[in-house]
Amino acid sequence: MSAMSATITKTFNKKSLYLLSGATAAVGAGVAFKWYQNDNRNKGSKGLGALAAGTGMHIAQCQKKPEDYQKVYNAIALKIREEDEYDNYIGYGPVLVRLAWHISGTWEKNDNSGGSFGGTYRFKKEMNDPSNKGLQNGFKFLGPVLEQFPWISHGDLYTLGGVTAIQEMQGPKIPWRAGRVDEPEDKTPDNGRLPDASRDADYVRKFYTRMNFGDREVVALLGAHALGKTHYKNSGFEGPWGAATNVFSNEYYVNLLNEHWKLNKNEAGQMQYDSDKGYMMLPTDMALIQDPKYLKFVKEYANNQDAFFKDFVKAFSKLIENGIEFPKDIKATTFKTLDEQDM
Ligand code: HEM
Known part of the structure; x- marks a missing residue:
């Protein structure tokens, strides 16, 4: 045949x-x-x-081998290390994780449109989506990497950027598969597919159903909010979720449970929760302790970082592969961190 x-x-x-x-x-x-x-x-x-x-x-x-992708990983990781002054020394890790999530989070299961496959974030409609404000910094950061490895597709580059950032920020190993193909501009999804942070648990649950995620997966994914911060200029919210903004850990869940949260109207007119230590939570974050089904998993992850890491790996891999059917014999590559390579 x-x-x-x-x-x-x-x-x-x-x-x-x-x-x-x-x-x-x-x-x-x-x-x-x-x-x-x-x-x-x-x-x-x-x-x-x-x-x-x-x-x-x-x-x-x-015709690329795992070693070729490890080279791309290393280039991204070294650049994160070198350009550490970005965003008051948080560095580029968090914005790269958010970029990987937002280019994947446009996926619509009903017609298999959007998602990470086509790399359509590179087109202005998606890049200028108000929900994507600030992600241009991640895109610009990856520009020189694309110049160095022009054979990689945009979808592969953005998702590999997220995987690299998580691993270099002491997060878990995330097996990753290559194979996304640049699609033309007319495949760019319309704006409005990314979540609204001012909403409640019912909204969050319904939103993630569109991408086939259940409660446990949603709580695991949101643990990435241990990283980075919100910025008035991007979202109208302000502040970090915790102390270690460039270390991937279960701190988000610990803070959700242990801080004393007060709902305030911020200077941009948005309602956000603030704690005495200067941390913040979005209404959609607080939904995870307001809803008893979500709360169960918040408690589990606050007590058990290994369980969080394990579930996060599965959920994040699913997120960045949603809608893509890889040939069965394409195996995932697990990358070495710079430290493991003595770099
Ligand atoms: C209900 C779902 C979610 C909502 C409403 C939401 C909302 C937001 C908002 C408003 C910001 C601040 C952007 C800014 O002002 O710069 C943010 C940042 C961030 N989000 Fe989410 N997010 C959600 C889910 C996720 C998921 C699933 C991930 C990753 C797995 C993620 C990773 C991040 C990261 C790392 C940042 C920090 C970016 C930076 O420091 O520049 N978020 N998110």
């Missing part, structure tokens, strides 16, 4: 990467391969027929 006929026997309900003639998965195995990506947003008009006819398909070739 030819590779193409093998490909078109598949049912398409996800963004899929299909292997061609006799090639083996590269990432993990280190063997050259090619793939097709089919996108099923306009089911019927574009799908099997379009693939068979070879129209409208983005074809990418990739």
Whole structure:
């Protein structure tokens, strides 16, 4: 059976990467391969027929090995280390994590649009989404890395940036898979798919259902708010969630439970929770202790950082791969930190 006929026997309900003639998965195995990506947003008009006819398909070739991606990891990690003065010495780690989440968080399960696959954040509609204010700093930071490794797709670069930042900030190892393919500008999702921080638990639960996340996963994902801070100029909120703004830990849950929180109207007119120590929580953060189902997991993670790390890895991997169907034999790469390489 030819590779193409093998490909078109598949049912398409996800963004899929299909292997061609006799090639083996590269990432993990280190063997050259090619793939097709089919996108099923306009089911019927574009799908099997379009693939068979070879129209409208983005074809990418990739001959990269895990070592090549480790080089990209190292370039990002070294740049984070060198440019440590950013945002009053918080550094670029947190903004890179937020960038990876926001480019993935546009995913819509109903039509498999948005998400990390197409790297559409590079287009102005997505970059200028009011929810993405401040993320241009992460994008600019990654510019020279893209120049150094021009073969990497935007979606791969943004997600690898988040993975690198988490690991370099002492977070857990996050196995990562390559294979996202740059899509054209007309695939850019409309603004308005990212969450509103002023809302309650019901909203948060409903919002994350759109991306297939349950309560445990939502609480685990939000633990990333131990990192970085809110900025008046970006979101109208102000302040950090805790003390260690560039260390990935379970501090967020500990602070949610142990600080004395007061609801205030801030100088930009937004309602936020403030503590005596100068920490803040968004209404959507506070939802995690107001809702008993969420609270259970907050308590678990506050008491057990290992459990948090384990669940975060699963949830974050799912977030950055939502809507993408990788060929089964593409294995994830686990990167070494700079410290582990004595760099
Ligand atoms: C209900 C869901 C969420 C809401 C409403 C929300 C909202 C926000 C807001 C308002 C900011 C401040 C932006 C600024 O002013 O610069 C922020 C920052 C941040 N968020 Fe979230 N977020 C959510 C989920 C997540 C998730 C799932 C992650 C990662 C897994 C994440 C990671 C971050 C990080 C690391 C920052 C700090 C960025 C920096 O320091 O520049 N957030 N978030």
